[in-house]
Amino acid sequence: MEYKIKSKIWIEVDGNVFLGDGRVKLLKSINTTKSLSKSAKELGISYKKAWILIESVNNNAIEPVVIKSVGGVSGGGTKLTPYGVKMIAVFETINVNSWKHLDKQVLKFL
Known part of the structure; x- marks a missing residue:
């Protein structure tokens, strides 16, 4: 058996989400497509949602x-x-680094 601790990481600024998995996926897509519209379509989200996420990040x-x-x-x-x-x-x-740390921590309980 393989034990794993699962966790989601995000960075907040004054209680507001700055970066998380979804926002990073959007940023990476924008870096490739050079288009917010194309990136939104690629990720299956509305243009408006993508715009709101990018505004929040900025x-x-x-x-x-x-x-x-x-x-x-x-x-x-x-x-x-x-x-x-x-x-x-x-x-x-x-x-x-967080996942590596958590993988080490789960071994303490086996």
């Missing part, structure tokens, strides 16, 4: 995570800032 960050540009001749787009890319890496590192 509002709770110390600097912009995502920059949106309005359409025009060449079309609009959405891209991650270098800080946004860093936040994805930080969140994923926290997750991996």
